[in-house]
Amino acid sequence: MIISVRSLSYDELKRNLSQDDKIVIWSCDTCVKHCGIAGMEKMEVLEDLLKEDGYNVIKKELISESCQINLAKKHKVAQEDIFTDATAIIVLTCEIGYQCVKTVFPHKKVIGTAKTFGAGNFSNRKGPILTSPFESTGLAQNTEGYTLNNLVENFNLFPKFFDADKTPNPPMITITVDGKPLTVKKDSNLLDALLANRVKIPHLCYESSLGAAGACRLCLVKVKDKRGLIPSCCIPVEPGMEVTIEDEELNSLRKSILQMIIAECGEDIQQTRDIRYWMRRYGITENRFKLSEKNEGVDDSSEVLIRDPNRCILCGRCVRACANLSGQKVINFANRGSNMVTITGLNEPFANTNCANCLACAHYCPTNAITPKSITKKISGYPFWTLISYPRKMARTS
Amino acid sequence: MIFAKIEPYEEIIKKLDKKEDKIAIISCNTCARTCGNGGLNKLNELGLRLIRDGYYVTDEAVILYACSEPILKEAKLDLDANTIIVLSCSAGWASLTRNFPDKKVLKVTEDIGLVMTDTDKEIFKVVMPYKNHESEMGKEYRTGTGEPLFGEKIKVRCTT
Numbered sequence: 001m002i003i004s005v006r007s008l009s010y011d012e013l014k015r016n017l018s019q020d021d022k023i024v025i026w027s028c029d030t031c032v033k034h035c036g037i038a039g040m041e042k043m044e045v046l047e048d049l050l051k052e053d054g055y056n057v058i059k060k061e062l063i064s065e066s067c068q069i070n071l072a073k074k075h076k077v078a079q080e081d082i083f084t085d086a087t088a089i090i091v092l093t094c095e096i097g098y099q100c101v102k103t104v105f106p107h108k109k110v111i112g113t114a115k116t117f118g119a120g121n122f123s124n125r126k127g128p129i130l131t132s133p134f135e136s137t138g139l140a141q142n143t144e145g146y147t148l149n150n151l152v153e154n155f156n157l158f159p160k161f162f163d164a165d166k167t168p169n170p171p172m173i174t175i176t177v178d179g180k181p182l183t184v185k186k187d188s189n190l191l192d193a194l195l196a197n198r199v200k201i202p203h204l205c206y207e208s209s210l211g212a213a214g215a216c217r218l219c220l221v222k223v224k225d226k227r228g229l230i231p232s233c234c235i236p237v238e239p240g241m242e243v244t245i246e247d248e249e250l251n252s253l254r255k256s257i258l259q260m261i262i263a264e265c266g267e268d269i270q271q272t273r274d275i276r277y278w279m280r281r282y283g284i285t286e287n288r289f290k291l292s293e294k295n296e297g298v299d300d301s302s303e304v305l306i307r308d309p310n311r312c313i314l315c316g317r318c319v320r321a322c323a324n325l326s327g328q329k330v331i332n333f334a335n336r337g338s339n340m341v342t343i344t345g346l347n348e349p350f351a352n353t354n355c356a357n358c359l360a361c362a363h364y365c366p367t368n369a370i371t372p373k374s375i376t377k378k379i380s381g382y383p384f385w386t387l388i389s390y391p392r393k394m395a396r397t398s
Numbered sequence: 399m400i401f402a403k404i405e406p407y408e409e410i411i412k413k414l415d416k417k418e419d420k421i422a423i424i425s426c427n428t429c430a431r432t433c434g435n436g437g438l439n440k441l442n443e444l445g446l447r448l449i450r451d452g453y454y455v456t457d458e459a460v461i462l463y464a465c466s467e468p469i470l471k472e473a474k475l476d477l478d479a480n481t482i483i484v485l486s487c488s489a490g491w492a493s494l495t496r497n498f499p500d501k502k503v504l505k506v507t508e509d510i511g512l513v514m515t516d517t518d519k520e521i522f523k524v525v526m527p528y529k530n531h532e533s534e535m536g537k538e539y540r541t542g543t544g545e546p547l548f549g550e551k552i553k554v555r556c557t558t
Contacts, residue, residue: 001399001463001465001466001487002399002512005496050504065399065513067399067513067514067515068514068515068516068517069514069515069516069552070515070516070517070518070519071517094512095526096512096513096514096526097515098400099525099554100514103553103554116512116526119400119465119487119488119509119512120465120486120488120489120492121465121466121467121492121493121496122463122465122466122467122468123467123493123496124467124468124471131488131489131492131493132486132487132488132489132492132509133527134526134528134531135528135530136529141488141492142492143492143495143496144496145492158418191453303427303437303438303439304427304428305432354517354518356517356518357432357517359462369493372427372462373427373438373460373462373471374427374459374461374462374472375438375458375459375460375461376457376459376460376473376475377457377458377459378456378457378478379445379449379455379456379457379458397451
């Protein structure tokens with residue numbers, strides 16, 4: 001991974017902006033996110049800070065890999081109206097991502113926020129570490145790595161994200177959840193507000209980076225003075241809102257939905273983290289629905305991804321990730337009603353599509369229907385035919 | 399994304415001992431694959447050649463990111479080998495060196511610099527080279543193979 005550290009203070013960032021600017025915050029979802037200075041959560045923090053100081057943030061744009069210039073161009077085309085209006089783009093990416101954005105938007109004010117030091121690792125013990133620094137840093141290659149704190153101290157940079165300089169103080173409102181008052185951020189959706197307050201509520205299709213779809217129906221709640229059951233991911237919070245998130249009817253409904261998902265997608269998906277947690281929480285030990293007998297072929301044609309349609313619960317996260325984060329629209333829904341499936345390209349193998357291999361779909365899939373390809377094998381000699389084809393293959397080696 | 403070039407095969411085998419070394423080849427499937435020195439194809443290519451030349455290859459693995467310890471742990475590599483060849487950038491090599499302290503971990507690539515990619519045109523371009531490779535600045539290569547290209551297909555309008 002590429003190691004970057006914040007190079008701009010919040011005051012310096014404000015000095016680069018004017019109150020009339022229409023601001024887009026642009027963030028990469030890969031290496032810099034792991035360095036703690038990018039991602040949807042950080043964009044929301046920066047948006048709160050800027051709005052508090054009277055700036056006009058018109059859009060938050062998350063991109064799966066900002067060093068892929070073709071993806072940046074596709075984001076520009078997809079959001080043409082917004083980018084035509086925008087006058088400033090704050091870029092939460094490494095310096096390569098900054099160069100891509102500056103190239104795609106040559107006439108806009110593009111503000112970079114990070115300094116890139118070279119390549120490094122994500123260590124379980126120390127978090128992101130720099131192991132292969134650029135020579136210009138004066139640091140030697142080090143397998144143990146330099147932590148981000150080392151870099152901040154040695155190069156007079158800024159620790160963590162902009163909220164380390166100034167704590168955001170967004171407007172809050174009070175709602176009632178199961179009879180208890182809860183203070184939540186104004187204008188957030190109900191599910192986000194509950195999760196931010198550590199209230200656990202099952203959800204599979206919602207992810208704040210991808211937006212709401214209301215597809216899985218697991219996050220249904222009751223809201224006083226509103227008819228029927230409402231998916232909490234699709235409703236904004238309002239002052240004085242009275243919400244019921246747990247009662248016999250809701251729990252029974254969620255239990256049934258979970259059982260239906262498992263029946264449709266096979267018992268394998270019980271091993272995925274979220275489903276296992278909620279099965280335990282609702283005490284599901286056996287399934288009252290008949291297990292589906294579908295047995296579709298696994299697509300392992302891609303160099304990077306494996307797609308098992310049997311595990312797909314049609315939550316649409318991969319579809320939204322591919323469209324919104326990468327801008328490629330390789331994965332989509334086909335057919336309607338009970339025949340609905342997800343397909344790649346024009347219902348062709350992954351390898352035949354123009355997949356950018358950005359892995360956004362795999363990162364956000366809740367049931368491991370799309371997973372990164374990982375192969376481990378013990379060698380006990382190659383079959384004879386493989387050795388025959390060897391000289392032709394070797395013509396391509398270094 | 400980082401671009402590292404793989405050493406010629408003759409240089410790699412100079413680091414190996416035919417009698418003593420039991421070899422594992424671990425290949426990174428992200429930057430290294432894009433830049434033509436990792437992924438399944440390169441792994442098979444090197445593995446076959448070593449086996450044909452009489453080296454004892456015991457394990458082969460393709461992992462998503464060689465530079466990420468959580469991914470390494472998830473891969474649950476149980477290696478019979480005492481020597482590891484890492485097809486990745488130097489960050490991947492550093493990660494494996496730390497995680498397999500009892501094995502000889504061979505570095506067979508050299509970092510060239512950070513690159514910008516265009517997966518539609520199947521090109522990557524060096525935009526932030528390491529000092530020893532400053533002459534590579536602006537050079538373009540074919541993704542997947544690392545084959546050098548001529549002419550400028552990605553126009554970069556700024557430098558850092």
